[in-house]
Structure formats: structure tokens, C-alpha cells
Amino acid sequence: MEKTPQFTELIEAVPQNDRLDWVHAVVLNEARQVLIFESPRQRHSCVNWQVLSHFLPDDSDPFTAVQATLLHKTGHQTNHWSYLGSHVCDIKQAGDTGYFFCAQQARQVATPQSNGQSLAVAKWVPLTDLRYALLDGRIALVSHALTVSLALLTLSK
Numbered sequence: 001m002e003k004t005p006q007f008t009e010l011i012e013a014v015p016q017n018d019r020l021d022w023v024h025a026v027v028l029n030e031a032r033q034v035l036i037f038e039s040p041r042q043r044h045s046c047v048n049w050q051v052l053s054h055f056l057p058d059d060s061d062p063f064t065a066v067q068a069t070l071l072h073k074t075g076h077q078t079n080h081w082s083y084l085g086s087h088v089c090d091i092k093q094a095g096d097t098g099y100f101f102c103a104q105q106a107r108q109v110a111t112p113q114s115n116g117q118s119l120a121v122a123k124w125v126p127l128t129d130l131r132y133a134l135l136d137g138r139i140a141l142v143s144h145a146l147t148v149s150l151a152l153l154t155l156s157k
Contacts, residue, residue, distance in 0.1 A: 020055045023069060026148055027052050027070060028127070029106050032127060038120060050141060070106065078107065084154065100150050
């Protein structure tokens, strides 16, 4: 699909701060269970699974941001991180970059800060369940599915 001049002007008119970069991570604890955030679907009786993710504040280092997000949302920490790469939604646009990580051997070091607005519930699931969730549609967001796929490629059995 070719972009028309009007479409290009529309995209360029979007303020830079409306184009968000994100960090995403698959997190495993010491028992090799995977952290997911489960929430009800709007239209089905099923659930959505999401991995750890957060928008990246301006001029933030993705690695520092993903570590802080893990600690803030879950109270967990680890020194065992793998960088899985970064991808953009549209190569012709600035921003909207996803940075992908895998964390292993995460352990609880603090009480997580509660978010009363979120319907998502954090839970630990077996790695096999994560594989099935990728295939059966519980992981519905493309960026989260990509994070899981990249992590599964790097994890040894």
C-alpha cells in the first residue's frame, strides 16, 4: 500500500510524544514458571494473557526501564536478562519501537505496588502453558506474541 501525501502529513502531524516506545519481557522465576498478566476478554468467555510490558518514558534506557517495571509491578528482581531485539511498527515512522527481553531466575525482593485500575491479575504458569497460549490465542497482542516467540527460541529445555 502506497502512502498518499495526505496520509504522510497526517502521520507527521502526530506529536512525537504520542508515538510510544515499549518494553516487553518474558519473566521466569527460579522454578521456571512464567509470569503472565491475565485479564478477561471483552467479547468472549476466555481470557487474555499478557507478558510484562510498559511504555518507555522519553529518553529512557530500555534495559533500565524493563528492570524498574518488573520491580514496580511484581516486586521481583533478577540479574539474568537476555536482550531479544527491537522492532518497529512502521520503519518510516519515528517511535513506536518495541524492545524485547527475557528474564530468568526472578525472585521476590519487595512488595509490588498495587494498581487498582487494572483488571489484569499477575500469576505464574508453567512454560508449557505459555507455549499453548501462544497457539490458542490467549496471547492476542502481536507484540506480546512476538516477545513470547523470541523468548521461546532462546530458552533451553
